[in-house]
Amino acid sequence: METLIKHKKENQFKLIQGNVCAPQGFMASGVHAGFKKKRKDLALIYSKTISSTASVYTQNKVKGAPIQVTKAHSINGRAQAIICNSGNANTCNANGEEIANEVCALVGDALEIKKEDVLVASTGVIGQPLSIEPFKDGMNDLVEQLDEEDGSEAAQAILTTDTDIKEYAVEFELENTTVRLGGISKGSGMIHPNMATMLGFITTDLAIEPELLQITLKEVVKDTFNMISVDGDTSTNDMVTILANGEAGNQLIQSEAEPALQVFKEALHLVCKELAIAIAEDGEGASTLITCNVLEAADKLQAKAIAKQVISSSLVKTAVYGRDANVGRLLCAIGYSDAEFDYHNLDIYLRSENYQSVCVCEEGSTVSFDEVKAFEILGTDRLSIDIYLYEGKSQATAWGCDLTYEYIKINSAYRT
Amino acid sequence: METLIKHKKENQFKLIQGNVCAPQGFMASGVHAGFKKKRKDLALIYSKTISSTASVYTQNKVKGAPIQVTKAHSINGRAQAIICNSGNANTCNANGEEIANEVCALVGDALEIKKEDVLVASTGVIGQPLSIEPFKDGMNDLVEQLDEEDGSEAAQAILTTDTDIKEYAVEFELENTTVRLGGISKGSGMIHPNMATMLGFITTDLAIEPELLQITLKEVVKDTFNMISVDGDTSTNDMVTILANGEAGNQLIQSEAEPALQVFKEALHLVCKELAIAIAEDGEGASTLITCNVLEAADKLQAKAIAKQVISSSLVKTAVYGRDANVGRLLCAIGYSDAEFDYHNLDIYLRSENYQSVCVCEEGSTVSFDEVKAFEILGTDRLSIDIYLYEGKSQATAWGCDLTYEYIKINSAYRT
Structure with a gap:
């Protein structure tokens, strides 16, 4: 990490x-x-x-x-x-x-x-x-x-x-x-x-x-x-x-x-x-800092592309706001990044500030996990999403925030 | 058009x-x-x-x-x-x-x-x-x-x-x-x-x-x-x-x-x-259909890149929801599209279903416009944003919608 x-x-x-x-x-x-x-x-x-x-x-x-x-x-x-x-x-x-x-x-x-x-x-x-x-x-x-x-x-x-x-x-x-x-x-x-x-x-x-x-x-x-x-x-x-x-x-x-x-x-x-x-x-309306770590990637560009895409996805951002461990949206965002990779290998962990963590995806398939623990982790002020590609030794980190009602409020009436 | x-x-x-x-x-x-x-x-x-x-x-x-x-x-x-x-x-x-x-x-x-x-x-x-x-x-x-x-x-x-x-x-x-x-x-x-x-x-x-x-x-x-x-x-x-x-x-x-x-x-x-x-x-939470027409473009790819970027911008989408004729956000979105072009030439019009229109940007600079009329046009169910590049004869159209509180509501609790 x-x-x-x-x-x-x-x-x-x-x-x-x-x-x-x-x-x-x-x-x-x-x-x-x-x-x-x-x-x-x-x-x-x-x-x-x-x-x-x-x-x-x-x-x-x-x-x-x-x-x-x-x-x-x-x-x-x-x-x-x-x-x-x-x-x-x-x-x-x-x-x-x-x-x-x-x-x-x-x-x-x-x-x-x-x-x-x-x-x-x-x-x-x-x-x-x-x-x-x-x-x-x-x-x-x-x-x-x-x-x-x-x-x-x-x-x-x-x-x-x-x-x-x-x-x-x-x-x-x-x-x-x-x-x-x-x-x-x-x-x-x-x-x-x-x-x-x-x-x-x-x-x-x-x-x-x-x-x-x-x-x-x-x-x-x-x-x-x-x-x-x-x-x-x-x-x-x-x-x-x-x-x-x-x-x-x-x-x-x-x-x-x-x-x-x-x-x-x-x-x-x-x-x-x-x-x-x-x-x-301090993103507009944000309540959670989202850190996405892409680990064991084939190269740095691959890791960066995936990390950036995850923290940019509106659906991931709204899911974090709703404290919803929506693995599908994570996989979806990973999948439409520019990076080439085999999603059948990847594992995903959600991790809170105090290093509580839960594995939500193994080898590209969702696994059953402790929903209560996941809900707790998603309620942290600083959430980490760790994605292991198992393709090499590179890594990258991107930072974003959740998407909330407050973002809409701030931006629907900014100029007027 | x-x-x-x-x-x-x-x-x-x-x-x-x-x-x-x-x-x-x-x-x-x-x-x-x-x-x-x-x-x-x-x-x-x-x-x-x-x-x-x-x-x-x-x-x-x-x-x-x-x-x-x-x-x-x-x-x-x-x-x-x-x-x-x-x-x-x-x-x-x-x-x-x-x-x-x-x-x-x-x-x-x-x-x-x-x-x-x-x-x-x-x-x-x-x-x-x-x-x-x-x-x-x-x-x-x-x-x-x-x-x-x-x-x-x-x-x-x-x-x-x-x-x-x-x-x-x-x-x-x-x-x-x-x-x-x-x-x-x-x-x-x-x-x-x-x-x-x-x-x-x-x-x-x-x-x-x-x-x-x-x-x-x-x-x-x-x-x-x-x-x-x-x-x-x-x-x-x-x-x-x-x-x-x-x-x-x-x-x-x-x-x-x-x-x-x-x-x-x-x-x-x-x-x-x-x-x-x-x-x-029918976009999640949408109240306005946004049609972006890019006209007189050098080629179709250029026109498509700009049209897609405009309808994809969260800041344009929230501005439309707030009925704010925020020209700066339009120019900003146009500017970070993949297309190459000279923004010093472009004109932008906002147009409603009933063909009411207002010019908000001429030759890449904002112009003073009738704010009341713009507010009316932005209140239409079907808003068109027409961008004239004056670089050629190609054109493209992209369709999107505004970004509203309702989108956050729908997506922050989709799975749970």
Whole structure:
């Protein structure tokens, strides 16, 4: 089981309080600028020194204007600040890129840095005109309130339908240097593998070349942020961005062969995984986090395809909500994944947080099982579905949530 | 618009009452045999003479036992009866194929035909043992009640969560011979392009070689049954089967070049389209049929990919339920389809049954529109979303439904 296997590795990474401000040399703030009615809606993350940067973006062909501008500003692999508003996605607006550029210029002026060193993100309703005024109104407070200690205001300001902030930070040793890595994320609906209305901002005081940072981030996102789904909708504005300012003082990581890169990659995997799980767990209307582990698979792609399909199935998601151990729906979802496999071999277990488990399918056929125990396990806040293929040594994990009345309520009247 | 374009062609096909019994030489019946608590759950369709037959099946890798048996029995392109139970899918049961074979033998004995000329289908809960007893108990009544006039008992007996029977029949002239074509279908949840818990049984008195029947059915299903989605779940048991017994007395259709084949294909398209739309319209918990027309596309595949993605999006489906003209969600869904296109060109119209329409997006950007009118249009029972790509002359249509509280209610407690 993934949790068990990973456990040993995770010990070398010490969980610490905080988020994007945990690494040295970073500050953050969040204010209410007027995109939303009352709640905070404008966040700023700032590094005192210029940082290496890397980003991954939505694969939706309709891309938000901020993504185009952030791509352009990341081209040299360097950045110093990230500005993000919530409440309006600035997507499919005729003057969207113009506005996004203007926002970067405002931030550049206020922080006395180049506008090209500012990255921009937006999340919220698509296709509504976005005015520059709230950015102007909020900028003074935003810069004044930049805080070295506490990034939770920024974590608040990037939320939309999320019910809570999402943050995670770790500390680890790299050749006698202490390095910190922290992040915040948001996302609740329109969440599907390959990014989603999902934002992740990660900071670290590691010294690393931007090319290596990009390669590492891309690989890690494949197994973390891209393995969650709330509703199968891939948003236009998703992005995960990391800033690495080198303030930890480690020897600059310059090649893929360095052992330090592997340690950093594992730390980044842990942070991204926890930030991604927080999104799935806070899925719109969700009451249960569903973790699907596909084990003993022929290869990783096969395992991923099946894990993703299971957590994406509306019928599996409603069955979990109803605490119904509906094996047929599990087998059905496994069967329409893209993976090739022989379903006559597979076993399925349902497992709760406290490692209670029940086998519901053996060699592709349903077996009689303790329905009371299954009902109890399905009532857990964190349900695992373990699928053993017995075809090889690969495995993959995907995270999703149940589908509830509350999801319909939230989304049938989102814009109006 | 597809409806307008197709209208002329449809005039040559006269809508007639009835379904699988409309063509000459067919009988049908439906009884309560005990798979379900009260409602009818066993259907029989019988041709007095041996028929050409063709079928298409689910693409789910986990396939129901009845599908394996029907495939084996169809191998010579001939069949004479179809037996179908509802309430139990006979899938993922260790002795599933044995039971399905036994069912065919029972029918063969009762009708005095070869068991290899009997096709079998099942729909309902997956992974529950299926006993032969209800088939034995119901067989006498089923055969005694075979009716030449009225197939509605059979149409009833194949339903699961459907709220109403689905039937359609047409009559058309083929070189001075009157030919009839009729069908029944079922499906309400676990419905997604590439078949679904969806059954279609079609009969015709046309004389046609089985190979041509297979080619024609396969092509027609691609544009009809495979263009609907209710919840993105592709079932294990789907099949569409046609029997053609030649009783109309037309000259046997033997080659693809014959003009008569084209006429038949159009009639089959019409019947399959109406049976498929009936499924989408009766989607679990649905209040609105959503038709997505993609127009002026570069090619058919592009148009199909976009149309399917739009009707499959949970966020589009909940927005329609909430009567929210949420253009952003439409653009987002269009954007994450597999199709390649330039979204900067596209226009989107919302259109009601009575051809009221409102333009909500021009050249890829949202435009201000009459919100009251849009709200009215979204309140229609049959909503059309017309997407103009302006890239070529191809078009495609997909059908779906809104996502409502009722869907959650039905599916969170289906098995228990």
